[in-house]
Amino acid sequence: MWARVTNALRVIFHRRAVERDLDEELRFHLDMQAQEHVRRGLPPEDARAAAQRSFGGYERVKEQCRDARGARFTEMLAQDIRFAFRTLKSSPGFALVAVLTLGLGIGANTAIFSVINGVLLRPLPYGNADRLVLIRQAAPGSGRPNVNVSIKEYFDYREQAHADFDALVEYHQMNFDLLRRGDPDRVNTGVVSHNFFEVLGIQPILGRSFRAEDDTPGAEPVLILSYTYWQTKFGSDPNIVGQVFQMNDRPHTVVGVLPNVPHYPQENDVYMPVLACPFRAAAEQRIAQNRRAFAALVVFGRLRPGVTRERAAANVEAICGRFARENPRVYRPESGFTATAADVRGELTATARPMLLILMGTTGLILLIACANVANLTLARLLRRDRELAMRTALGAGRGRLIRQLLTESTLLSMTGGIVGLVFASATIDLLVLFVGRFTARTGEVSIDPMVLGFTLVIATVTGIIFGTVPALSTRVDLVTALKDGKGAGTSLGHRRIQSGLIVIQVAVSVVLLVSAGLLLVSFYKLQQVDPGYRTDHVLSADAFGNFSKYPNGTALLKFYVPLIERLQQQPGVVAAAVTNAVPFTGAPGSTPFQIEGRPDDNPDRRPTADINIASPQYFDALGIPLIAGRGFSEMDHQEAPAVALINKSMMRYWDKRDPIGSRISVDNGQSWQTIVGVVGDVRQYGLDQEAIAQVYIPLRQAVAGLAGRVLVRTKGDPFEAAGIIRNTIQQLDPEMPVENVNTLAELRSTSLARPRLTATLLAIFAGLALFVTLAGITGVIATSVSERTREFGIRMALGAEAHAVVRMVLGQGMALVLAGLALGMIGSFFATRVLSGFLFEIEPTDPLTFLSVSLVLLAVAAVACFLPARRATLVQPTVALRST
Amino acid sequence: MNKLKTDLLQGTLDLMVLRILEAGPNHGWGISQRIQQISQDVLRINQGSLYPALHRLEAQGWIDAEWGSSDNNRRAKYYQLTRAGRRQLAQETENWTRLADAITRVLETA
Numbered sequence: 001m002w003a004r005v006t007n008a009l010r011v012i013f014h015r016r017a018v019e020r021d022l023d024e025e026l027r028f029h030l031d032m033q034a035q036e037h038v039r040r041g042l043p044p045e046d047a048r049a050a051a052q053r054s055f056g057g058y059e060r061v062k063e064q065c066r067d068a069r070g071a072r073f074t075e076m077l078a079q080d081i082r083f084a085f086r087t088l089k090s091s092p093g094f095a096l097v098a099v100l101t102l103g104l105g106i107g108a109n110t111a112i113f114s115v116i117n118g119v120l121l122r123p124l125p126y127g128n129a130d131r132l133v134l135i136r137q138a139a140p141g142s143g144r145p146n147v148n149v150s151i152k153e154y155f156d157y158r159e160q161a162h163a164d165f166d167a168l169v170e171y172h173q174m175n176f177d178l179l180r181r182g183d184p185d186r187v188n189t190g191v192v193s194h195n196f197f198e199v200l201g202i203q204p205i206l207g208r209s210f211r212a213e214d215d216t217p218g219a220e221p222v223l224i225l226s227y228t229y230w231q232t233k234f235g236s237d238p239n240i241v242g243q244v245f246q247m248n249d250r251p252h253t254v255v256g257v258l259p260n261v262p263h264y265p266q267e268n269d270v271y272m273p274v275l276a277c278p279f280r281a282a283a284e285q286r287i288a289q290n291r292r293a294f295a296a297l298v299v300f301g302r303l304r305p306g307v308t309r310e311r312a313a314a315n316v317e318a319i320c321g322r323f324a325r326e327n328p329r330v331y332r333p334e335s336g337f338t339a340t341a342a343d344v345r346g347e348l349t350a351t352a353r354p355m356l357l358i359l360m361g362t363t364g365l366i367l368l369i370a371c372a373n374v375a376n377l378t379l380a381r382l383l384r385r386d387r388e389l390a391m392r393t394a395l396g397a398g399r400g401r402l403i404r405q406l407l408t409e410s411t412l413l414s415m416t417g418g419i420v421g422l423v424f425a426s427a428t429i430d431l432l433v434l435f436v437g438r439f440t441a442r443t444g445e446v447s448i449d450p451m452v453l454g455f456t457l458v459i460a461t462v463t464g465i466i467f468g469t470v471p472a473l474s475t476r477v478d479l480v481t482a483l484k485d486g487k488g489a490g491t492s493l494g495h496r497r498i499q500s501g502l503i504v505i506q507v508a509v510s511v512v513l514l515v516s517a518g519l520l521l522v523s524f525y526k527l528q529q530v531d532p533g534y535r536t537d538h539v540l541s542a543d544a545f546g547n548f549s550k551y552p553n554g555t556a557l558l559k560f561y562v563p564l565i566e567r568l569q570q571q572p573g574v575v576a577a578a579v580t581n582a583v584p585f586t587g588a589p590g591s592t593p594f595q596i597e598g599r600p601d602d603n604p605d606r607r608p609t610a611d612i613n614i615a616s617p618q619y620f621d622a623l624g625i626p627l628i629a630g631r632g633f634s635e636m637d638h639q640e641a642p643a644v645a646l647i648n649k650s651m652m653r654y655w656d657k658r659d660p661i662g663s664r665i666s667v668d669n670g671q672s673w674q675t676i677v678g679v680v681g682d683v684r685q686y687g688l689d690q691e692a693i694a695q696v697y698i699p700l701r702q703a704v705a706g707l708a709g710r711v712l713v714r715t716k717g718d719p720f721e722a723a724g725i726i727r728n729t730i731q732q733l734d735p736e737m738p739v740e741n742v743n744t745l746a747e748l749r750s751t752s753l754a755r756p757r758l759t760a761t762l763l764a765i766f767a768g769l770a771l772f773v774t775l776a777g778i779t780g781v782i783a784t785s786v787s788e789r790t791r792e793f794g795i796r797m798a799l800g801a802e803a804h805a806v807v808r809m810v811l812g813q814g815m816a817l818v819l820a821g822l823a824l825g826m827i828g829s830f831f832a833t834r835v836l837s838g839f840l841f842e843i844e845p846t847d848p849l850t851f852l853s854v855s856l857v858l859l860a861v862a863a864v865a866c867f868l869p870a871r872r873a874t875l876v877q878p879t880v881a882l883r884s885t
Numbered sequence: 886m887n888k889l890k891t892d893l894l895q896g897t898l899d900l901m902v903l904r905i906l907e908a909g910p911n912h913g914w915g916i917s918q919r920i921q922q923i924s925q926d927v928l929r930i931n932q933g934s935l936y937p938a939l940h941r942l943e944a945q946g947w948i949d950a951e952w953g954s955s956d957n958n959r960r961a962k963y964y965q966l967t968r969a970g971r972r973q974l975a976q977e978t979e980n981w982t983r984l985a986d987a988i989t990r991v992l993e994t995a
Binding site for chain 1: 912913933937944952960961
């Protein structure tokens with residue numbers, strides 16, 4: 001066995017030596033035989049001739065010896081590759097075009113796959129990732145697919161589900177100020193159960209994780225830093241453990257630093273135990289009265305060994321069903337409140353998945369087009385190689401051998417294309433990561449790793465086989481005619497049909513891509529045109545949240561905000577200044593039930609709901625929200641004045657045609673009532689594609705319980721210049737107040753449009769690419785067809801046909817193909833664009849206008865692509881054409 | 886004399902070559918001469934079958950090749966039996982004997 005391997009290797013690497021040896025060995029025999037004949041009395045020349053005769057076919061014997069060696073396959077493969085190399089080198093133009101086309105197709109697929117690999121396929125980088133599940137609550141009846149868990153609910157799960165979980169941990173995110181050497185850092189703080197990191201399977205690289213003792217009332221507050229925060233703000237100080245920092249007016253000791261892994265569910269700078277969070281601690285006191293107090297938790301757990309997710313999900317659902325039934329006032333039956341145990345990785349990537357799959361489909365289609373193109377090119381080239389193929393057949397190559405040779409060529413091309421594609425993909429991967437970052441947090445793991453390389457290899461090989469098979473199978477060599485006149489004597493009809501078929505497919509696929517891109521572009525355009533109900537120009541927003549310990553209640557906050565507004569309004573260049581809790585494009589709508597005074601309130605569980613916003617008087621001026629009826633807020637609406645409220649236009653429907661002004665509403669179950677003094681315009685607060693909902697506005701001074709904290713300023717000039725003014729004014733009043741998220745509304749709006757914009761752009765680029773490749777293919781095929789038919793055109797023109805008649809003929813034949821492809825593509829688009837309906841805004845997936853425009857554009861461009869080579873047909877001189885062969 | 890068909894005697898040819906080489910290393914010409922000699926000219930091995938057979942046996946590892954100098958001081962490729970080849974020879978001889986015996990018995994008795 002081993003001898004065979006060494007033998008085979010020897011044949012491959014020392015081919016020449018082996019050949020020499022064989023030759024010498026056989027020659028020795030010949031000479032000896034001749035000598036023998038001489039000894040028997042034959043004259044020398046006759047002896048030689050006799051010896052050779054009895055040898056019987058010198059070359060054939062050699063061939064048989066080579067066969068016997070058993071290294072046939074690898075030897076032939078090596079020979080094929082060498083030959084393929086030589087042939088391709090002799091047509092560098094073809095090779096270059098083919099490699100580039102394939103490189104683009106393969107590269108696009110590699111790039112998208114590397115993203116899919118990093119985001120969707122790779123397991124989470126946590127030790128216990130396969131046993132982690134997320135407790136997800138939902139109220140589908142109220143249109144809320146995701147409801148955060150409250151403290152009491154978390155306790156319920158923890159107590160009742162321990163059969164399936166060996167640990168259930170909670171998480172929520174806060175923003176606190178960490179005073180680092182005097183500078184306040186607004187840090188994203190993850191507030192977690194003490195065994196949080198242990199459940200995830202993360203070990204700190206410095207210090208220790210939290211212990212149960214850290215999470216008891218009265219324990220000294222401790223902190224764990226994230227790797228990035230430690231690296232950037234503390235310069236990876238190795239002595240960080242043990243240092244103390246002020247947070248929320250209490251000293252916190254650093255006890256550990258996390259390794260450099262992505263954070264789940266959100267990126268945080270520091271982590272603290274649950275009871276160190278003052279809001280959570282305060283809320284926990286209230287859970288007896290309010291089941292849903294502090295409904296801000298993310299809960300996930302580790303399954304016990306052997307427990308399946310499905311079983312745990314059933315158990316969780318049962319527990320939820322129980323407490324929902326026991327508390328119908330809190331969990332209204334029609335809300336369909338339920339819970340399940342969801343796969344963690346799926347949750348993280350849910351937003352990105354459909355988009356990525358669409359992209360994968362798109363790049364797959366582009367590769368198909370590229371293959372069709374190169375197949376056509378190869379076919380055209382084969383027509384010119386008839387003579388060579390005929391010769392090889394005469395020399396003994398079977399059809400299988402020829403096909404193998406052609407496949408080797410095509411695979412060589414596609415492998416080279418694959419390398420080009422890898423280069424192309426690695427160049428564009430950073431851009432792609434930026435794009436995907438809008439959809440998911442898992443972008444840190446996107447890279448070109450062995451999995452991606454393997455994928456590229458497979459795709460390149462399959463591509464080579466696909467576009468090599470089509471022309472290869474069509475070669476039927478007619479020996480006699482081929483050798484005689486050496487011109488394309490292969491079945492030209494068969495070739496023509498294949499080429500036409502490929503063109504039709506290419507056009508059809510391009511149409512599907514163009515229609516998809518068109519729909520997304522129109523959708524994006526419409527989104528951009530949406531009137532949000534407020535003006536986004538010249539408005540700056542900034543977050544200034546009061547430190548909880550310094551501002552323990554609304555009164556204290558007002559002492560800060562009211563002077564802040566006054567000072568800002570006095571600044572030159574400031575047209576209006578306001579403080580609110582609701583900046584457009586941020587946040588999510590709340591739904592607070594409200595009552596209208598004087599209306600029957602039979603069923604407190606079925607009250608209508610509205611979004612409650614806090615607004616200082618100039619809020620509406622700052623945002624340009626029109627006042628429709630009544631009056632806005634003023635300085636008169638302070639704490640001691642009668643409680644007032646504003647409603648928006650959408651909310652007017654609850655009053656039918658009657659005037660709502662003067663009515664009183666309550667948003668806190670009748671404890672306090674506000675009089676409606678005016679109606680303002682609707683705003684699309686939470687995104688341009690969201691409908692306006694019922695909104696109630698409460699004046700800042702009268703909103704004691706609210707956590708306002710966002711400053712809005714309308715400026716006369718460039719809003720950016722106001723950033724410094726806002727910062728200074730705030731810090732004059734309170735040097736420790738951090739100022740964050742300073743954005744112009746125009747920027748926020750642009751960010752909210754980012755996803756649809758990027759999606760439309762990306763798909764448009766792909767569609768353009770596809771169209772370009774297809775057009776190139778059309779031009780190429782028609783050009784070769786024209787050059788083949790020069791003789792025919794020559795005859796036609798000699799017989800009196802006008803030039804433009806010839807052009808029309810060629811054009812007609814080309815456009816016939818395009819039309820066929822167009823029809824096919826339209827049908828395909830009809831079904832394919834359903835996939836996009838989730839991404840489309842105010843446009844149907846079968847929008848006739850888009851389909852029509854794409855058709856017109858395609859026909860126009862294709863006509864040009866056909867016309868150029870057609871025109872060349874007419875430049876042929878009839879005499880020249882007739883003479884040529 | 887008869888030129889025996891290759892396909893009929895391929896296995897037998899291998900057997901004979903191995904046997905000849907058991908007596909000592911030899912080159913292709915020598916082997917064919919020896920077979921012709923011993924069989925008293927009945928078996929004249931076609932070079933077209935001998936050399937492929939030799940190369941096949943070498944590829945399979947039953948024989949080893951080495952370049953040496955022949956009687957008349959010419960470079961020639963000498964083959965010799967390997968240990969595995971020796972085992973193979975014993976095996977093949979046994980098979981052949983059994984086969985030949987069986988055929989002979991049929992011819993005699995039937």
